[in-house]
Ligand SMILES: [Ca+2]
């Protein structure tokens with residue numbers, strides 16, 4: 001009868017969604033988007049707070065991550081596809097703050113495996129550009145530019161998926 005079928009149907013539907021969500025989202029904490037072995041978080045949509053590069057790095061570190069590290073074209077395409085929402089050039093973790101013209105990722109451990117500089121970048125304009133943002137505009141979409149570190153921009157954080165720092169937050 002209906003009174004027996006309905007509860008089991010509800011259980012079945014709940015079970016289905018719980019499995020779906022655990023498979024779909026288990027490897028990234030809430031608010032983070034997974035791509036391969038990394039989780040990314042995008043900050044700075046329309047009314048969101050923006051920040052200079054140092055602020056952005058501190059913010060990402062407070063979440064147990066760091067500014068975004070991008071290791072290949074696939075990751076760059078993934079990240080760039082979300083910049084349409086942010087609309088402005090967006091901080092990633094690359095800088096030459098320690099040694100001029102030697103670019104390094106802000107997490108201090110990731111080697112620089114890939115870059116996607118826009119034409120004639122990095123140009124260290126006015127001798128005063130040390131932090132790297134990704135273009136969101138239609139024309140330069142996804143390419144990189146060294147720029148002044150104290151500009152306020154949206155930013156992207158990363159965590160490595162499957163590390164203990166992520167598991168403890170689940
Ligand atoms: Ca520079």
Ligand SMILES: [Ca+2]
Pocket residue numbers: 121122123124125129145146147
């Ligand atoms: Ca530049």
